[in-house]
Amino acid sequence: MLDFTYVAQPSRVVFAKGSLASVASEVEALGCSRALVLCTPPQRDQAEAVAKLLGPLSAGVFDGAQMHVPIENARKAREHAAEVGADCCIAIGGGSTVGLGKAIAMESPLPIIAIPTTYAGSEMTPVYGITENGVKRTGKDPAVLPKTVLYDPDLSSTLPVGMSIVSGMNAIAHAAEGLYARDGNPVMSLLAEEGIRALAKGMKGIVVTADDAEARGDCLYGAWLCGTVLGHVGMALHHKLCHTLGGSFNLPHAETHTIVLPHALAYNAPAAPEAMARIARAIGAEDGPLGLHELAKQLGAPTALKDLGVEEKDLDKACEIALSNPYWNPRPIEAAPLRALLQRAWEGAPPA
Numbered sequence: 128m129l130d131f132t133y134v135a136q137p138s139r140v141v142f143a144k145g146s147l148a149s150v151a152s153e154v155e156a157l158g159c160s161r162a163l164v165l166c167t168p169p170q171r172d173q174a175e176a177v178a179k180l181l182g183p184l185s186a187g188v189f190d191g192a193q194m195h196v197p198i199e200n201a202r203k204a205r206e207h208a209a210e211v212g213a214d215c216c217i218a219i220g221g222g223s224t225v226g227l228g229k230a231i232a233m234e235s236p237l238p239i240i241a242i243p244t245t246y247a248g249s250e251m252t253p254v255y256g257i258t259e260n261g262v263k264r265t266g267k268d269p270a271v272l273p274k275t276v277l278y279d280p281d282l283s284s285t286l287p288v289g290m291s292i293v294s295g296m297n298a299i300a301h302a303a304e305g306l307y308a309r310d311g312n313p314v315m316s317l318l319a320e321e322g323i324r325a326l327a328k329g330m331k332g333i334v335v336t337a338d339d340a341e342a343r344g345d346c347l348y349g350a351w352l353c354g355t356v357l358g359h360v361g362m363a364l365h366h367k368l369c370h371t372l373g374g375s376f377n378l379p380h381a382e383t384h385t386i387v388l389p390h391a392l393a394y395n396a397p398a399a400p401e402a403m404a405r406i407a408r409a410i411g412a413e414d415g416p417l418g419l420h421e422l423a424k425q426l427g428a429p430t431a432l433k434d435l436g437v438e439e440k441d442l443d444k445a446c447e448i449a450l451s452n453p454y455w456n457p458r459p460i461e462a463a464p465l466r467a468l469l470q471r472a473w474e475g476a477p478p479a
């Protein structure tokens with residue numbers, strides 16, 4: 128007998144090729160009339176195109192989004208939003224840009240319309256992160272959950288193949304950990320398995336033809352499902368380990384997830400056999416963790432922490448930091464197997 132509590136996170140999701148064109152009506156549907164468009168500097172052109180579509184509903188473009196949301200950028204963005212009299216924000220980009228929108232929404236009640244162009248999934252979660260003095264603080268607040276999400280597969284087709292694959296693996300990580308979450312439920316498990324399946328299929332298509340519309344659509348659909356799982360249930364060893372490694376050694380977010388995932392799953396496999404079976408089924412492999420390692424290799428993704436610049440001598444320290452902050456995990460976290468996990472992830476060896 129399965130016991131669970133399911134609480135839905137309310138948001139409006141519009142998923143369609145070309146849905147960007149409806150951005151003005153989505154602003155009006157929220158009762159807003161001055162939308163500030165947020166982006167990173169390289170995505171300025173895409174943001175300008177959104178501002179043009181908005182016409183008189185645009186309050187301009189702010190291109191100060193940056194990885195890990197430095198507090199200084201969040202402050203500048205909040206000041207700018209107040210100066211131009213914005214009554215909502217449109218975040219076009221990946222997790223960093225959605226993160227900046229959330230940083231604004233934390234302090235002022237501006238609703239967010241998210242237009243994701245990667246597969247990170249932040250648009251479906253009430254989780255925010257802000258970095259101050261080199262430390263990333265994360266928390267949950269329903270006020271930062273985007274009110275509307277426009278998924279337009281055309282927009283992700285400009286994401287370079289290498290970034291698309293690591294971003295897709297990052298999304299799979301949310302679903303994989305959602306399958307053994309302490310607060311998991313059957314609805315999220317269905318979404319998780321389907322999200323992994325869609326992403327694995329889509330990523331195989333993208334490496335053949337980068338702008339294959341169907342493959343891009345599959346990946347974005349998978350990203351939505353995996354992001355939804357991340358927004359509804361708690362994560363465990365894999366996400367905590369990536370957070371620790373990323374923060375301590377300044378590693379790129381999606382690449383770190385891609386490398387660590389098969390190893391973290393192998394660690395948890397004895398305590399979560401049903402989750403592993405569902406992952407294996409979703410990717411068409413005999414074994415979930417090994418299948419994901421093989422999939423990453425097949426797609427040309429990085430598989431070794433040493434290739435991200437981590438030095439072998441840092442692994443003891445990484446292990447120590449990961450052990451210093453206890454958290455729930457399906458299998459107890461112990462020093463020796465954790466250190467062995469890190470060694471294999473560093474070498475790029477198959478998970479065991």
Ligand code: NAD
Nearest residue numbers: 167195221222223244245247249252254282283285286380
């Ligand atoms: P990102 O947002 O940092 O984007 C990486 C780079 O790719 C940026 O320069 C961006 O402008 C560019 N880019 C994005 N889409 C593009 C496209 N279609 N074409 C060309 N270039 C494009 O990377 P990300 O992996 O999406 O997000 C990572 C960040 O999001 C991390 O800080 C992570 O912690 C956070 N995150 C938060 C949550 C949450 O729930 N709060 C969930 C997932 C990720």
